[in-house]
Amino acid sequence: MSRFFNVARGVAWRSIHNTVVNPAILVPSIVFPLFFLIAFAGGLSRISDVPNFNYPPGYTAFQFVFVFLQSAAFGGVFTGFAIARDFDSGFARRLLLSAPRRSGIIAGYAIGALLRWMLTGTVVTIAALIAGMNVNGSGIQLFGLIGLGVAMNLAAALWACGVAMFLRTEQAGALIQMPVFVLLFLAPVYVPLSLLTGWIHAVANLNPVTPVLEAGRGLLAGSPVKVAIAFAGLAGAAMLLTAFARRGLASAEKAG
Amino acid sequence: MAVETAIDLPRAGHPSRSAGLVEQTLAVGRRSVVRVFRQRALMIFPMIFPLILFAINGSALSPATRIPGFPTDNYRDFLLAMPFIQGAMFVSITAGVDLARDIESGFLNRLAMTPLRGEAMLLGQLGGALLLGAVQAIVYLLVGVATGVSFASGVGGAVVLLVLSIVISFAFASLGGLLALRFGTGEAVQGIFPLLFVTLFLSSSSLPRNLIKATWFRDIATYNPVSYLIEALRSLVITGWDVQALALGFGFASLLLVISLGLSQSAMRSRLART
Amino acid sequence: MSGSAAIDVEKLVREFRKGPRAVDGIDLSVSPGEIYGFLGPNGAGKSTTVLMLTTLLPPTSGRATVGGYDIVRQGAQVRATIGAALQEAALDAMLTGREHLLLQATLQGLPSTKRRQRAGALLERVGLTEAADRRVGGYSGGMKRRLDLALALVHSPRILFLDEPTTGLDPQSRSALWEEVARLARDEGMTVFLTTQYLEEADALADRIGIIDHGRIVAEGTPPQLKAEIGSPSVEVTPTDPELGDRLAELLSGFGEMRRNGRGSVTVQLPGGEAELAEIVRILDRAEVRVQTLQLHQPSLDDVFLAKTGRKLEGSGDSPIVEAPEGRGRRRRRRGG
Ligand SMILES: Nc1ncnc2c1ncn2[C@@H]1O[C@H](COP(=O)(O)OP(=O)(O)OP(=O)(O)O)[C@@H](O)[C@H]1O
Ligand SMILES: [Mg+2]
Secondary structure, three states: OHHHHHHHHHHHHHHHHHHHHOHHHHHHHHHHHHHHHHHHHHHOHHHHHOOOOOOOOOHHHHHHHHHHHHHHHHHHHHHHHHHHHHHHHOHHHHHHHHOOOOHHHHHHHHHHHHHHHHHHHHHHHHHHHHOOOOOOOOHHHHHHHHHHHHHHHHHHHHHHHHHHHHHOOOOHHHHHHHHHHHHHHOOOOOOOHHHOOHHHHHHHHHOOHHHHHHHHHHHHHOOOOOHHHHHHHHHHHHHHHHHHHHHHHHHHHHHO | OOOOOOOOOOOOOOOOOOOOHHHHHHHHHHHHHHHHHHOHHHHHHHHHHHHHHHHHHHHHOHHHHHOOOOOOOOHHHHHOHHHHHHHHHHHHHHHHHHHHHHHHHOHHHHHHOOOOOHHHHHHHHHHHHHHHHHHHHHHHHHHHHHOOOOOOOHHHHHHHHHHHHHHHHHHHHHHHHHHHHHHOOHHHHHHHHHHHHHHHHOOOOOOOHHHOOOHHHHHHHHHOHHHHHHHHHHHHHHOOOOHHHHHHHHHHHHHHHHHHHHHHHHHHHHHOOOO | OOOOOOEEEEEEEEEOOOOOEEEEEEEEEEOOOOEEEEEOOOOOOHHHHHHHHOOOOOOOEEEEEEOOEEOOOOHHHHHHHEEEEOOOOOOOOOOEHHHHHHHHHHHOOOOHHHHHHHHHHHHHHOOOOOOOOOEHHHOOHHHHHHHHHHHHHOOOOOEEEEEOOOOOOOHHHHHHHHHHHHHHHHHHOOEEEEEEOOHHHHHHHOOEEEEEEOOEEEEEEOHHHHHHHHOOOEEEEEEOOHHHHHHHHHHHOOOOOEEEEEOOEEEEEOOOOOOHHHHHHHHHHHHOOOEEEEEEEOOOHHHHHHHHHOOOOOOOOOOOOOOOOOOOOOOOOOOOO
């Protein structure tokens, strides 16, 4: 087991190191969520004037939860880009050759993704607080919100890891990103689910991201809803995606 | 003397007779177009992405039409302008990355060895992007019409919308070309992309300017020229013939075009730093 | 001489802003129809020189004419006179070989009626007829090089610049390219300026060689001249019994300058040439010194390079052995090593 952790630690270290020393990777992963926060919370705040829009902490908090969870998911996605790049450059092959416990590679990338997102998540939170976000939830409820983010990050990282390892080319980037992006935006991003109509309401209703988002918003507002469903969903996703990532790793091993 | 096995080559014409500007532009443009169409897979994503966003936000933001004073009752009418601008931004990346690749690979040097003129090189290189922009615009227009968007300015307005969006694509493509020529790497061009998107979202792309609540945001949107590009396109859909909006839209698009094309021209000249 | 030279270079210098003096005052002159081999290790300044001579990079100082035109003031005329295949075969992976040639022909201003014919002829010349309508992305390294050469020839240049044309090619492709370059010089009177890291290549192909190191030309001449400068052949004798080294040295000391190599082995210069080998064998036989190996070293460009720069040329030794193209009276075979 210690070999597993050694591999994981090495891979995670490298992933963090690459992020920190390369502004081209670091800056977008911080700036993008901030920008979404500005564009959504700032630009669309009038939407909360729509009749029946009811979220006591206000629109900034409403959008903060989305951006927070989105940045968690994209922290995982960006790691997938890095994996794909590693396979393109041949570095991953060396990793496969030298790692005694290869599943540690997946864990390492996932830990790297988590550490990276912690930075982004902190920045986004500080920005939202500066912008005057109201926080009504209790400490333990906020902890729950962070837990949702961590689980989201993990699920996305596993997904990205699997796709990147199956495809092993930088072109995999679009394929990693698109489904995550679409899934996130097919949740009730701008208004609560109840205000959506038509096909988007039907889709959002079925979207597994919806309960996560609603749970997060509930926790921040101090009136939790669907928290159990959200965590159960994320745990299920993480399990399935772990299997998927391991299959991806196996396929990469087979390809040599 | 060894036996001559190679076939006899016809002698080339006088090298001093150089092809005309038009012929050169067409030759380079042909290549650029061929490149674009042989990488169809790469075309798909930039074309589809704005449509996905249009589909999602067209529905997800439709409650916004219930904000008092919102100019339409169909949010899709309001939003249709957005994919055109987004598509144009993708075109700028395609154009820039393609040109940067030629710089990095030395292909530009190869062309520089011929009597090719800088203008022909630049316009030809942007040709593929321009065509891509036109194809995209037509697709977006068709999708808009198919999803029930109606044009307040009628068929003529749709034509003007196409023309304006092609001018906008050309302007953004020149901007991409300029970045490629200045920095010479694809990453530098890609790096600007988030910035372009920021300017799109910090504009009146999602709500009319007078309905933006945060004043600082409204101010940014007012100073952001992208707002006027969007508003010009949008006016044709939701208002009819709004001369002022159109003048501002065409004005800013042409200004961007003239500036980036002009700067590209001189950047191209120093890039082709042949003596 | 300089009035009629195809390439004439005087005190050419190129300094890079944040880099070294890549080319540090070189002088050279290439006659029409000559193949000039520009030999040097990585980073010596070969490509920088080629870029300046092909007008793609302005020199910092010095002057040069190519085809009688000044490379700074008459760039357009220079470009019309020359063809160049630069170090990176800059090709568009998305285009076919034929499309490349047609584009080049158009930009070079060939009349539209001639372009297809010219493209077809050149494709055949470089053996790419079958691959002509495939995308270059699927070409092998050798095919790309050959296409690159064809592109350089589209406008029938009088002077051809080839920057490391055979680096990365297998022996067959390499010898085919040598063949073609030799043929161009022989049959079409083309002047060829060729850079290479391979001694064999320079030796086999070039009429004259300039050795460049750290931006300076450290030696220049025909291959035999350069070798002659290094002097006579030498022989290395290794006795079966290392103990006999002293005895061996004593026996051979009469021939010329001598060097002990350890393990009893001795190297001795033969000022009288290879003929003295027989005498050595006789002496050793008479003295009953049993010999394990006896190796004759002809002076090679390796030795020239070593003597001029104090270093061995990277890439020497691992370059494959290829038959030299035949046909030009002035050219010799590969050195017998
Ligand atoms: N654009 C540039 N900017 C800065 N330095 C440069 C540039 N181009 C070349 N150099 C430097 O000039 C020197 C000579 O480079 P050059 O490419 O001419 O060498 P070369 O002989 O062609 O080597 P190789 O065999 O590797 O192709 C090198 O030290 C190189 O680092
Ligand atoms: Mg070089």
